[in-house]
Amino acid sequence: MNKIAQKMLHHKKGIVALFAVLAVLCALLSRRVKVDYNMMHYLPKDAPSTIALDVMEEEYSAKTANCRIMIEDAAIPEALALKKQLQQVPGVSEVMWLDDYANVYAPLETLDGDTVESWYKEGNVLFTCYVDEDDLYSHLMDIRAVVGEDAAMSGEAVNTGMATESTTRELKMVMAIALPLVFLILLLTTTSWFEPVLFMATIGVAIVLNMGTNLAFGTISFVTNAAGSVLQLAVSMDYSIFLLHSFSRFRASGMDVQDAMSHAVKDSFSSVTSSALTTVIGFAALILMRFRIGPDMGVVMAKAIVFSLLCVLVFLPCLAVLCYKLIDKTQHRSFIPTFRGFSYFVMKVKVPVLILFILLAVPSFVAKDRIDFAYGSSEIYGDASTQIGADAIRINEEFGRSNQIVCMVPRGDTAREKALSDAFKTIPEVTEVLSYTDTVGSSIPEEYVPKTQRELLISEHYTRMVISTSVGVDGEIPFAVATQLRETAQEYYPDAYLIAGEAVNTLDMRDTVTEDDIVVNGIAVGAIFLILLITFKSLSLPAILVFVIESAIWMNLAVPYLTGERLNYIAYLIINTVQLGATVDYAILFTNKYLENRRENSRWHAARITVRETVVSILTSGSILCIAGSMLGALSTNGVISQLGYLVGRGAVLSCCMVLFVLPTCLCLFDGLVQKTSLGLRFEKNY
Template sequence: MRKLAEFIVDKRKFLLIIFIAAAIGSVIMSSHINVIQELTDYLPDDTETSIGLDVMDEQFTTFGTAKVMVQNVTYDQAKAIADQLKDIKGVSAVDFYEEDEDDENNDTEEKEFTNSEDMRDSYQDLAALYSISFETPEDDSLAQAAIADVRTALKDYDAWFYTTVDKDDAADLQDDMKVILVIAVIIIVGVLLFTSGTYMEIAIFMLVFGMAALLNMGTNFIFYNISFVTNAVATVLQLAMAIDYAIILFHRFMEEKGKVNTREALVRALEKGIPEISSSSLTTMAGMVALMFMQFGIGLDLGRVMIKAILLSMLSVFGFMPGLIMLWEKQIDRTLHKSFVPNIEFWGKIVLAIRHVTLPVFAVVMVVACFLSVNCNYVYDNSSVESAKMNEYMTAKREISKVFDLDNTLAVVVPKGDYDSEARIMEEVESLPMVDSTLGLANVTVDDDEQYVLTDSLTPQELADITDMDIDTIRLLYRFYAWKEEKYGAFLNSIDDFEIPLLSMIDFIYGEEENETFDFSADFSQDIQDMHKTVSDAREQLEGDEYSRMLVMTTGPIEGDEIFHTIDQIRDIAYQYYHEVYVVGDSTSDYDLSKSFTQDNLMVSIMTAVFVAIILLFTFTNYSIPLILVATIQTSIWINFSIPAVTGTGMFFLSYLIVSSIQMGATIDYAIVITSRYTAYRKENVDKRTAIIKTLNESFPTIITSGTIMTSAGFVIGQITSNPVIASLGTTLGTGTLTSIILVMLILPQLLYVFDGVINKTYRKRRINIGGGETQTNGGAE
């Protein structure tokens, strides 16, 4: 280790050049990273949602939609707005209630009844709700331009836009993270000013942190794809978790600097610091490794990036920081100042004095928190999570939901071709309590009486009735169709009995009109073109080359036992007619996430605790210390996740999985700091009371520095970002870290004091050589 330390110090200029070159390369490569915005992309490949989404992406076109609410308008104004929106280029339809002639002739009393009963889905309480469909998918430029025109048209109204057409989560999150990073840097500088021994160390720390963050961001290109969650929080978490490494090395250097010259002090600091920092990082990485075993791919995504972040942070501290220290040796000496960290020996005395009260309370809290955290109400949908700073999308959803019921759309994907089965499925599904309506080619009506649907086969007379065309012209078209399609049987019997699928007939007439085979009137020609466009749009969305899609609109919650049971019912109905069925939508992805969470939750919790316990066992060569430390931090995790159960709020499932691993892996370091100092004092035969008081006093600067930064970073993320997923992660992390600090500074010292005798008797025995022979020792305080 000394040879390695000497090499680093002597080759520091060369290493500085390598790091600077690597940083430049990282800046260049960071633009080649693809950020995935959808959590559903990380579901296991064999889930119904993943397979169904792949089928839908391949087979169907999904046009952009928007729900727009305009408040403080009369019905006549709302109707005029609907007509105005329909004329916007790129808008294919605006769904809004319109009174028919009978409604308009009703007297006032009847009209009020009509308004309260029939119009409530579109207009009530001086608020109008428009369901807008666009002519192209939401990422198409025409749809983007159309929603911009809609916004312009409604700029003078109190309007709320609930749409993903022009919703740019990536840009919003990037803007938020810029602010968060600035605030995080201010917090870090403030904390370091308080705990530092020389002002120059702050500049060195920030440069080292910046180097590590740049290297981590740039090297993400090796994965090509990373999630928006990882992209957003990795840098802040890296700064918060890896700050200890730089502090440990620099404080080692300052201790040695008072004894020897600068070079030798740095060599000694590296010689002692590299093993210490490397072992300290293992518990943090253990939590990240546990995440990588999740079925839900976001765990692998975040885990591997954070492990890389920790390794690169250590490399920056070991390879980049020594060069900066030697470069600015004089500035370090000139900016020395008295530490502002107070002496807190009084705290150790208080901790010992109240142990008879706090330890029984801790035991009760441990049991209660464990029970409550198990019964926490977990949520799986992004829109179910509210953040302190609400974006337009979430705010619009909340405001619209106060007046109108927002529907939830599910897609049922089945093999193409059997329209009768599709019709029967939709009929049965519509009878389910949560289902409001269904839509498919087999139930799209084409006449005012709703007698025929697009998939019906019609005789000439039936087609004439719904199109108002001359019956002789229709017969001629039928004969021509039969001849071209070689349906010669139609000529053996009366053509009036010949039935042709309406979809096929519309395609045929449109094709012949395009080929100018017939000389249709201008009005009829326009009707055919309009009808064919409507059918084409419907087919693009509802019929692919191999599969058909039916849409199911439900009311009520988007997730939970009720909608999950409805999904099972829909699937069971469809399986009565098909051997291959995919039910896809936000609710089904939530359903799949809830299933994978149950397994991931148990696995991540057990693996994290086991990994950390094993590392602690080898660190302390003691069997009881790992149990005490893990119990302390695990209780802080249970307390953190019992808060939602007490307050009645939902906990986003991803926050639990990620934060529980980070909280165990990272904050266990605080417990290690205290335990290491305490056991060292006990081996020096310092009495346990004095050992506790000295340990808390000496550990306070390290814990308060790292803990304050991680806690602040979490709360800043939670308060600043408008992305509900990231905000939930931040708030949960901040609360968890703060809880861990309190338990480590209060309960852990009391446990070490009370179980001092047990600890002394449970050191792992090892063999040592004495005078060429072998003997046994337990390695304990004696």
């Protein structure tokens, strides 16, 4: 490794120039990477609702509504005029209103009251329409220009389209605030004003390389796009710190700059690569998810850590050697205390902390499985703090929740179609069924039916029923209704029906991601346990380390249960693997130092020394991860990204506390077991 480092440093100018060129190229390529904001696109290809959507897209040109628009205080002529304007908006089709179901030119008192109030209530008008998914944000802005700022808009298209603009803007805000704070932390924890510049440049290049190479996938998910750069910055910054600290140590021993750096690369290679490997495993476990946001994020983030590792071991050594004079000229005194008093404090409170840990760990394990989960995109902007959430609340309060589900059955048997339609209507939550047999009747030849109605309801092989329900798309009641609709269709058309719609898609998402939970977490824990087993050549140490970090994860996930927060399951799944992979490094660092100190000291004394020696590194890495996650949580209006950010930030704090306060006691209590179950590990002072 030393010879490789020497050869690499011999070509340092060329290597730095190469990385600079690649960074510029990848920065340009990153602009061509598309971002998908629709979670439903990541359902497995074999999910029933996915199959139904694929068939419906092939069979029908007319689309089902994905947007609701409410206009307040509008007369019927004004509503009809607005409808015509909406039909002219590019990307907008299938605009539906009361006039599609009743004669609005007749006195309203003569019409069916329930039908009228579904579309026109106390002077408020409700339109439904389909908005093309291509260039959604632009189409929504065109709609807003027609209906005015006071109108309320909601639905899947609005959630997806507005996320496109807001996520990009908010991510820039996150980085604009997080980067200076991270830079400040690095200034305080180093002894050179210039070293933080090298750290930021190295990870910055790694981030840009990762973003540019995402073009190979064509499209990435909005979760990966929003959280990827922030997480890469947070979890891989300490690799650079390890290397430059080692470089400083070898220089202090009297070596010249190039020799010191080559020895630093060799010295830090093992710790940096093992640290990166556990993080890669954590992200790579997501690849096994059937819900494809997992593989999307897993591949991109595993690649991100590889790029960070490559930049730290190749780019940073060359850059640091070229800039060592600036490092020397910008030296400053250390701002970090010795933490001697803190290490004594940790040892003093070890018993009450251990008792508190035991009291919290078991209830947290139980609580994490009792969280009220959300599975789809309907509640990403679910509260009134955003315009999307406020608009949805206004529409739901005035017209009630509405959720359209489409059922397709083989065409030809009109009597059975009518029977199925009538059966759907008996379900209490079904407010309306729009079908060919209901609206046209079986006695009228198809050629006499208006083309728009034919295209909406019948195709070459199927007839379609549009079922409106009074419930939302996510939760036990919507899932129960979707299940009942499937069971009813199965009764009349055994294994020959297809059902699609946001509620059905979300139900399939729930079934998919809950199946993923056991597999993904099991693989992540098992793989990291195996790496620790190989690293420490011990059966007990991996169990202790994984248990300590897993306990921090349980406590982190218990918070939403205790606060009554509805947690998106995607954030839950991702944090399980991310927190384990990103923060188990703290436990590895601490344990390595403890074993080193334990060879010459008693167990409690070794633990105290280790706390003092590792606290700066652990707090530096943990605080960066906490700041990055917390900024993502605080500034993102996207519910999934915001929740994931808060989980990451809180998880970093809990993992740091567990490693600094609980792990020392665990290592001391199981000192004898560790010796008996570890290969070649024996301590002289067994007390």
